Each structure stands twice: as C-alpha cells, then as structure tokens.
Amino acid sequence: MPRTRSPRKSSLQYWPRKRARDIVARVRGWAESKDAKILGFAGYKVGMTHIIVNDSRPNSITKGMEISWPVTIVECPPLKIAGITFYKNQGYGVQKATTIMAENLDKELSRTTPLPKKINNKIDDIKFDDYVDIRVLAYTQPKLTSIGKKKPEIFELSIGGLLKDKLDYAKNNLGKEIKVEDIFKEGQQVDIHAVTKGKGYQGPVKRFGVAIRHHKSEKTKRGPGSLGPWHGRRMWRVSHAGQMGFHNRLMFNNWLLKIDKDSSKVNPLGGFLRYGFVKNSYLLIKGSVPGPSKRIIKLTQPTRLNKKIPSQSPKITYISTESKQ
DSSP states (O other): OOOOOOOOOSSSSSOSSSOOSSSSOOOOOOOOOOOSSSSSEEEEEEEEEEEEEEOOOTTTTTTTSSEEEEEEEEOOOOEEEEEEEEEEEETTEEEEEEEOOSSSSOGGGGSOOOOOSSSOOOOOOOOOOOOEEEEEEEEOOOSSSSSOOOOEEEEEEBBBBBBBHHHHHHHTTTTTEEOGGGGGTTOOOEEEEEEEOOOEOOOHHHOOOOOOOOHHHHHHHSSSOOSSSSOOOOOSSSSOOOSSSSSSEEEEEEEEEESSSSGGTTTTTTTBBBBBBOSEEEEESSSSOOOTTTOOOEEEEOOOOOTSSSSSOOOOEEEEEOOOO
C-alpha cells in the first residue's frame, strides 16, 4: 500500500501559537443576562475521575442504561469582591474610567497588587450618569485549598442586568464573599477559559502531526518536506517548530453535572495526585478541561448555547473514589 503523507496539518485558527500573557485566562466576551449577578466564577482544577450515571438523554442509544463518563473536578472556594470598576464611553471606545476598592481586603492580596493605604474615592461621590458599564474586581482565596499557595489571582467579572441593577449588586456585595452555588446550577452549560499545559519548544512532528519521512531523505526526517522552490524561506502556513502548550483556550458548552459541598464524596484515599484533598465546594464537569492540576479555571455563562444538551443533569449513581496513587 502507498504511504500516507501529511506534509501540512493543524488549524490556522489558533495563530500565533505563542505563550499566554498570564496564568489567568483572558475572557474576551460575556453572555447577556437579565439576572443581576456576576456572569462567571473561578476555581482550581483538581483532576479527573469517572462516574456512573443513569442516561436520561431522550435521543441516546443508551437511554435508561447505566453508563460510565469521565469527569473533571474543579474546586471552587468562595471569591471575594475587591472593588468596582466603572467604564466610560471615550474617544477610543469604552474604556475603564475609575475603580473603587473595598476597605476590608485580605492581607494576602498584597502579594498580587499594591493595596491602597487610604480609600479616597467612594461610591456616593460618583455620578453614575457618565458611565456605560460596571464590573467587579474579584480575587480568589487559594489559602482555603490544599495546593500550598497563598498568592491570590485578581480579575474582572461582568455583571448581568441593567446598569442600575449592576450598580446595586456591586454595592451590596463589595468586600463580601460570593459562592459558586449562587452563580451556577446543576445541569446547565458553562464556557471554560483556561491556559493549557505547557510543553515547551517542540518540532513539527509533535506540534502538528507531520508524518516522519523516509530514512534516506535528504537533510531531515522530522520536517515537513519540500513544499516549494529551492530557496530557504518557507511560508508561515507551513508547519514550523516552536512553542507548544501554555496557550489561552476557550471551550464552549461544557455540561455541569454536579455542584456539591460534601468533599468526602470525591476525595480518594491519599488525595489527588499533585493536588491533595478537596476542602471546599466543587464542580463535576463532563469530559476534560484544559490545563494541569492546580491551574486556575474560569467558568462563564454560555455565549452560544447548545440546544442538544439537556438542561437537567442525569442521576449520578456512583463516583469513583479509588486511590489515584
């Protein structure tokens, strides 16, 4: 049989393939919502396990049967609202105008950003007619987990509802804790923003799946081969060696199967590899999630809902807690 050759592979959608700016994934768009609450949350990837569910999907060939699904566990300690950011419509578009910080901030937040010694701006001093959008500054509490980390991550979260509703929600929750149970519900879909596992500088065979050439080929075996005239420069669309992994990625419409506070239902004997034990509220998400264990995962409300996924999660009859050692 003839050899299968694949000199050009992969997608040009992800370009340039370079490292992410920050370990905290960037959210480029938010869903629209009428409810006055924040449209996202963040947690730490624990690891994976498998569950047994009673398949209740109406069009499934295994409807009514017990089947096994792989799930990812994401631990979600409460977030704290550190401040409120106001956006104004200026000459270059909608830009951040001012930020009001809370007074009772945790001392661990100083590891991430300089804390103000004195709060000069107050909410009562701001004229809200000049602003077009309001968001909150939230930060994580890794000290509540077992990952051995104290430095929190700080990021912005959008709020749903009208501008007045956004303001009331931000004022009422400034400096307070937000729980994941108040933001998401079981059975819904979530978009996941994360930074993938870094793999360093890799060649085109591992990076793009280019076929290895014959051992008597000239110059190289693990290259893409000759794709043009006899000169040294290749086009950027040809598979090159370069950075692989540690990219900012977005996964649409992940099925949120379970939200629970009882961590004894998922903690295996000896804890999870490279993580430890779950101590806070956690999520069970069907399938895999980008990034290694301990990495921060952002979850947002879905922007392009998949109508084929049911709005109710199936009944979970078993969660594997066997030792991962």
